[in-house]
Structure formats: structure tokens, C-alpha cells
Amino acid sequence: MSVIDFLDERFGIRKGAREFANHPVPDHVNWLYCFGGITFLCFLIQAATGVLLAFYYEPSTTTAYSSVLNIMDNVPFGVLVRSLHAWTANIMIIMVVFHMLRVFFHGAYRPPRELNWITGVVLFFITITFGFSGYLLPMNQLSYWATKVGTEIAGAIPLIGQYVQAFLLGGDKIGDATLTRFYTIHVIILPITLSALLVAHFLMVRKQGIADPL
Numbered sequence: 001m002s003v004i005d006f007l008d009e010r011f012g013i014r015k016g017a018r019e020f021a022n023h024p025v026p027d028h029v030n031w032l033y034c035f036g037g038i039t040f041l042c043f044l045i046q047a048a049t050g051v052l053l054a055f056y057y058e059p060s061t062t063t064a065y066s067s068v069l070n071i072m073d074n075v076p077f078g079v080l081v082r083s084l085h086a087w088t089a090n091i092m093i094i095m096v097v098f099h100m101l102r103v104f105f106h107g108a109y110r111p112p113r114e115l116n117w118i119t120g121v122v123l124f125f126i127t128i129t130f131g132f133s134g135y136l137l138p139m140n141q142l143s144y145w146a147t148k149v150g151t152e153i154a155g156a157i158p159l160i161g162q163y164v165q166a167f168l169l170g171g172d173k174i175g176d177a178t179l180t181r182f183y184t185i186h187v188i189i190l191p192i193t194l195s196a197l198l199v200a201h202f203l204m205v206r207k208q209g210i211a212d213p214l
């Protein structure tokens with residue numbers, strides 16, 4: 001008896017899987033509709049490679065850079081895992097922009113899909129924030145200056161800017177507190193929020209189906 005048979009006898013997983021996967025796709029659907037799925041695939045790769053990196057990465061201003069060098073020089077497959085993480089981060093941003101453009105030009109944001117569009121806008125900003133928060137983590141010159149410019153831009157937001165900047169920095173300049181905050185945002189807050197919103201995004205797509213073209 002195979003594992004599948006064993007589980008099927010007890011939980012009826014074959015029927016469940018068939019019901020889940022057997023879903024009609026409209027005739028007009030073509031390769032342009034793949035960008036959402038590719039974005040999701042990128043996120044899965046990011047999560048898997050990110051967990052592997054977290055085994056070796058040490059988030060403090062004195063150790064972050066050397067721990068990244070260690071990943072590159074000594075950890076088996078470290079170069080591959082880190083490069084996958086960095087490249088897929090860029091590809092994910094490009095794919096989410098393509099997905100957004102596809103949805104926009106097909107008018108798929110129209111009623112009844114407004115809520116899914118709004119969820120999408122939040123997903124877009126989360127994806128960008130993933131990139132921004134990840135940029136500081138290696139603690140090299142690029143990281144430092146990008147974070148300095150980024151947090152100063154945040155500081156220029158009218159009324160709340162100084163609070164946002166203080167929250168991000170965790171002090172008056174980039175230091176250990178900043179790195180701890182960015183790391184927490186990057187590996188805990190954003191993954192949980194993105195995953196929860198993706199569940200909502202996919203449930204809405206499932207419930208409402210793919211939009212007819214304009």
C-alpha cells in the first residue's frame with residue numbers, strides 16, 4: 001500500500017485534491033497570466049533560501065558582514081543559496097510589477113475584484129519593503145548608504161516622518177538597534193503578513209474566478 005493509498009483511505013485526499021485542482025480556466029487565459037504564479041514561486045524560493053541563510057547569518061553590526069563572508073567562503077553551497085536569494089529578490093519585484101500591469105491592462109481591478117486589487121497594492125508594498133529591509137542585512141557600504149537615504153526619505157514624510165524614522169533606526173543613527181529591527185521586519189513581520197495576505201488573495205481569486213478581459 002502506498003503512502004497516498006494509506007492517507008486516501010483515512011482522509012479521502014484523492015477526492016479533495018481533485019476538487020481543489022479541477023477548476024475551469026477561461027479560454028482567454030494565456031502566458032500573461034503566469035506572472036502572479038511566478039511571483040508566488042519566487043516567494044517560496046525566498047522563504048526556503050532565507051531560512052538556510054538564517055542558520056549562518058549573525059545580525060549585529062560587528063558580525064553581520066563577516067558572517068556573510070563566511071556564508072560565501074566556507075558554508076557548503078553558501079554562494080549558491082545567497083545568490084539565489086539575492087537574484088530571486090530582484091526577479092520577484094520585476095514579476096510583481098508585470099503581474100500588476102497585466103491585471104491593470106486587463107481591467108481585472110474592476111468590481112467585484114476591487115478588494116483583491118487593494119490586497120494586491122499592499123502585497124506590492126510588502127514586496128518592496130522586503131527588498132529594502134534585506135538590503136541593510138549584509139552591512140556593507142551599499143547597505144549603509146541605502147539605509148541612510150531610505151530612512152531619511154521616511155523622515156521627510158509630513159507630520160509622522162520623525163516618528164517613522166526613529167522607529168526604523170531605533171536611535172539617532174544606524175547601529176545595532178537598526179539592524180535588529182530590520183532583521184525582525186525582514187524575517188518575521190513581512191513573511192507572516194505577506195503569507196496571510198496571499199491566502200486572502202488566492203481565496204478571492206478562487207471565489208471570483210479569473211476576470212474576463214475588457
Ligand code: HEM
Pocket residue numbers: 033034035036037039040043096099100103106108109113116117118119120121123124127198201205209210211
Ligand atoms: C506577492 C505578490 C503577489 C502574488 C504572489 C500574486 C499572485 C496572484 C495569482 C497567482 C493570481 C491568479 C493568476 C493571475 O492572474 O496571475 C493573482 C490574481 C490577481 N492579482 Fe495578484 N499577486 C500578487 C500581487 C498583486 C498585486 C501587486 C496586485 C495589484 C495591485 C494584484 C492583483 C490581483 C488581481 C486583481 C487578481 C485577479 C486577476 C483576475 O481575476 O484576472 N496582485 N495574483
